[in-house]
Amino acid sequence: MELGNKETAKSYFYSIMPGIYSTSMSAGDISMANFIHNNKSKTPGILQTTNLVNFDEVTDIALKEKGIMNTLQSYLQDGQANRSGETFHGKASIAFTGNITDFEKHVLNKTSLFSLFKDNVRNETIFDKLHFSLPGWKFTKVNYNKYAKKDSLKIRRDYFLCILNSMRDMYWDYSDTFKDKIKFINTDSGRDLRVEATIIG
Numbered sequence: 001m002e003l004g005n006k007e008t009a010k011s012y013f014y015s016i017m018p019g020i021y022s023t024s025m026s027a028g029d030i031s032m033a034n035f036i037h038n039n040k041s042k043t044p045g046i047l048q049t050t051n052l053v054n055f056d057e058v059t060d061i062a063l064k065e066k067g068i069m070n071t072l073q074s075y076l077q078d079g080q081a082n083r084s085g086e087t088f089h090g091k092a093s094i095a096f097t098g099n100i101t102d103f104e105k106h107v108l109n110k111t112s113l114f115s116l117f118k119d120n121v122r123n124e125t126i127f128d129k130l131h132f133s134l135p136g137w138k139f140t141k142v143n144y145n146k147y148a149k150k151d152s153l154k155i156r157r158d159y160f161l162c163i164l165n166s167m168r169d170m171y172w173d174y175s176d177t178f179k180d181k182i183k184f185i186n187t188d189s190g191r192d193l194r195v196e197a198t199i200i201g
Contacts, residue, residue, distance in 0.1 A: 001096040020049070021161050055097070178196075
C-alpha cells in the first residue's frame with residue numbers, strides 16, 4: 001500500500017504496464033465477474049490473469065458489490081477466492097494506492113492513516129493482511145525534466161517489464177538469504193509465504 005501526495009506517480013507505473021503484467025483500476029469499477037470469474041462467459045477474472053491488481057484512489061473508493069471486501073479478505077489470507085460455490089486460485093499480487101493530504105496534521109493528532117478510508121473499506125481484517133506499506137508522503141512530486149536528459153542512458157519499458165516478470169517466477173531462489181534470520185511461529189496459513197515473498201522482493 002502506498003499513500004502519498006498527488007503527482008508522485010503512485011499509480012502511473014501500474015497503469016502503463018500491459019494487461020498481462022498489471023491492471024490498475026478504480027475500485028468502484030470492480031465487479032465480482034471481472035475480479036474473480038465471469039460465470040456467464042466462463043472466463044477467469046483479473047486475479048487469475050494478471051501479475052498485479054492495483055486499487056487506485058483507494059481512500060476515495062465506494063465499492064458497488066459488498067462481496068468484494070469478503071473476497072479480498074479470503075484472497076489476502078489464502079490466495080484463493082470463492083464464487084458461486086467454486087474456489088479459484090489467483091496469481092495476482094494486490095496493491096493499494098491513494099492520495100493523502102495534511103499528513104502532518106494526522107500524525108500530530110495521532111490519528112490512524114486508515115481513518116482516512118471510507119466506512120465500507122475501513123476493514124481491520126484487510127489492513128492486518130497488508131504485508132508492506134510505502135510512506136508515499138515522503139516523496140516529492142515527479143519532475144519530468146529531472147529524468148529526461150537527452151544524453152542519459154535509458155532502458156526500454158517493455159524490456160524492463162519482461163525482466164520483472166521473469167524474476168517473479170524465480171524469487172524463491174533467493175529465499176535462503178533470510179531463512180536463518182526469520183522464524184514464523186504457529187502459522188497455519190499462506191500468510192508467512194507472502195511475507196517471505198515481500199522480503200525477497
